[in-house]
Amino acid sequence: MSYSVGQVSAFAGVTVRTLHHYDKAGLLSPSGRSHAGYRLYSDADLVRLQQILFYRELGFALDDIAAILKDPQANALEQLRARQRQLSEEIARLRQLAEVAERAIEVQKAGVSLTPQERFEVFGGISFDLSYATDAELKWAHSEGQREAMARAAAHSKEDWRQLMGEAAAWRAELLAAFDEGEPSDGERAMDLAEEHRLHISRWFTSCPPAMHRRIADDFAADPRAFALVVPPARQRPGLAAYTRKAVHANAARHVASVGRTDSEEDR
Structure with a gap:
């Protein structure tokens, strides 16, 4: 039995344009043509279309589908296993994003509402990149410090924000x-400034021991979005992020040395 492109489009749930594209790509060419030159699909063509739609639903590219259908015994199992791994990773990432969204909703519900004028007055040129905020949430999702910082930030009043900024x-x-x-x-001087920054974080957001401060400074040097949270891009200088990171690491080493001296004095 043969089916027109319109019939196949209707019961397969795909557009006529998609079927034409599959034909031009050599992925699904109809087995026959009518006397008027219209495409006619056989039962075997429909089975192939089902396979194509199955792999498309799993997110395979058309080139990958063509390779699988060309030699299903050689390609299908390996490709499906690889796609299963990708989907599992994507599911885990989406679950984390859902958790981030849930926490963001709670922050918005409990947070401080600022008008655009107040926001500019409080934050000035400091920019908050949503993509960086999301990446940071995913990176530190299991960190108690991150959760505490989010909760304390949400609890700050407008006057708190003005003071800390x-x-x-x-x-x-x-x-x-x-x-x-x-x-x-x-x-x-640079180490004292690093220490002042570390205490600022502890005072307003979460306890920030030197090891945590080093990780924060590493982000400053590695990701411009992170450093923009402390120095607006318009005021940055080449090498300033790396300078800040070195100062933080030097200050952390000073802490370690100080603890070591204290321990030695107690031993004596």
Whole structure:
């Protein structure tokens, strides 16, 4: 029995244009033509279409489907296993994103509502990249510190935000001055600024031991979106993110040395 392209489109749930595309791509060419030159599909063609739609539903590209159908015994099992792994990873990622969205909803419900004017007044040129926020949520999804920081940020009042952003602006001005004046990144001035930043995080968001501060600074140097949270791109200088990272690492090493000296003094 033969079926017209319109009939196949109707009961397969695909558009006529899609069937024409499959034909031009050599993926599904109808077995026959009517006297008027219209495409006619056989039962075997419909079986092949079912296979194509099955693999399309799983997210396979048309070229991959063509390779599988060309030699199903050699390609199908391997390709399906690979796709299963990809889908499992995607499911896990989507579950994490759902958790991020749920936490974001809670933050919005409990958070501070700012008008555009108030937001500019409080945050100035500091930008919050949603893509970075999402990546950070996924990266630190199982971190108690991340959860605490989100909860405390949501609980801040407008006056809290004004105060903490004022502190951040003053710190930023000192950092830029130290950098512009050629202060060494492992010098006392730069390390003191790093320590001030670490205490700022602990005071307003979550406890930030030196090891955590190093990880945060590593993000500053590796991802421009992260560093934009502390220094707006318009005020950055080449090498400033790396300078800040070195200062943080030097300060963390100073902490370790200080603890070691304390322990030695107690031993004596």
